[in-house]
Amino acid sequence: MGALQLDGEGILLDEVESLKKLKVLGITMSSETALRRFCQSQRLAAAGHWLQIEGCRGLASLNIPFTCCLGKNMQNMIMILLHAMHDLEEVMIGGDLHVLNALSCLEYLRLLALPKAKIIWKNRCLVNLCVLEIKDCSVIDRLLKLEDHETNSTETIATFPRLTKIVLRKLPELESLSDRDRVRAFPSLKTMEARNCPKLKKLTLVAENLTEIKYDKEWRDELDWSDERTLSFQKLLK
Template sequence: MENWGLQLPYPLEILPPKCPMLTTLLFSGCNIQSIPEGFFKHMHGLKILDLSANPIKNLPDSIANLKNLTALLLRHCRSLEKVPSLSKLKVLKELNLEATSIKEIPCGMENLLKLNYLNLNGIGDLYEIPDRALSKLSCLQDLIVGETVISGEDVGGLKKLEILKGRFFDLHNLNAYVQALHGREEPLEYIIRVGERGWVEQINTRKYIELCGCNIYTNQIILPHVEELYIKECNLNCSEGDPRFSRFILISLSTFSSLKFLDIYNCKSIKKLFSPNCLPLNLQELSASECNMLEEIIAIELGWNQSEKATMEFHLPQLRLFSLWNLPKLKSICSVNGVIVCDSLEIIEVRNCPKLKRMPLNLSQLDNIRLQPSGPLSPLICIKPEEWWESVEWDHPNAKSILEPLLRSCW
């Protein structure tokens, strides 16, 4: 049905089509530019209407009387700026307005009590959904609104939600959402952005949270069982003596038991990342970049019980990527007598970390590399500047000689 150039005209003296038994109308991608005002007047039995991917600018008001409609699909109608009132569509279950040009939610959307799928993703002019506009949609299972701001309290009241993709204005709304769950299971899949609009497009997991431009210092952070956490340009002015230090990323082991990917970018005031007893053991990728004040990755808090001579081992058994970029004050990865055991490590990146003089990584692969230099466990090491390699110390006595053939210069 592609490229029909359809306009669906009929002469004024001819009545609109009478198709009272018609249940499904699929006009997706037909290049429809206009639809006569009364076109749907005699289609009372219509249940599924798909007008997706058409250059249509206006919809006829007769759509508002399709009381048996269960699916209204208008995705990628990029010229569409307004949708008629939906208040009479009491049995509508699926509403897809993705990548349209509407500037506000359709009138009457709050009355769609049977709605279980709502997609408002990719609508650049739709900044936010008004408070309480979602609170009555108790059957909603899939809520996909992309960068549009939603109320944490409203979304938290949607007890059947299985997929959530949207943006909260601030951490207060994120906290309100999590608290409103009241012990219920979190959605099976979520992409939650908090604060300013970010730019991460490649998401590796089903449970992703992005904090961008948030003031974390004055907020208590409450996060679900997130698998991927991206933090950009946030105010994280905590010190190890501040009780909020332990709350930053490390509220509890159970909270972060599922965390697989952690990326911290351009957080100017953060000094520490982890405390020893709160490492996310399932972490696969750890990246920190452009954090001008970051001094230590695993920091010992005041009162931490440790022996001066005993070696402390911090285990990250699934860590594959360890990336440190442009961290001018980074002095240590962990304490003087600590080592990180990371037997799955595949890529090590160190770029412009001039004060970092020790790599306390316990790599059991080193002995395997010595026997099989091209083996599958050989980690790739990217550094800049190259002179850093000469000054850094490794805990393993033969690490430099074994790893040197694997060196690459970072671009």
């Protein structure tokens, strides 16, 4: 098992790749060059279990699964964390049709301190995701934006079938958990946390197994209780 923090041009990856007994790797990287080098190595991608990407100055868009050869090789990845990426404007989930079966073991996706980024959900992937955590993202107005051509405007969409926990904190522009009239269904969701999300007035989602909502008292008082879906979750807001 190895843990590595990497910035610059990623030269140390050559040394890591040469380790004969490398089986489990946790890695933090802060440059696009290092990320691409990591993604292009079949051995490193296969050993990767925890991946943290931070900084990466100049990187404006990122696909998950990744387009730069990572997807098909990364079958053991458990957690991906994007942190403090101040130039990142778009996180696209399922943007590469060639790697939709990638990241089949991914259970945790954490998006923290991404002040410019929006999340676009393009295709059904990350089917084993268990925890989605989004914190300190200043411009996100919808939980996951949908590509307009993907679905009918009034369709209920089953998203992340095994997701059990959603954490939403410090999202000042978040207004909806769905996208326009398209309602999201989370069939396995049990716990949701919403704190410092002042514009979120309605709970527009389907979550039949939800048992707990953690929240700020002030937020509960501001919810739109005339909305039927929101009212259906009232008993969980105690």
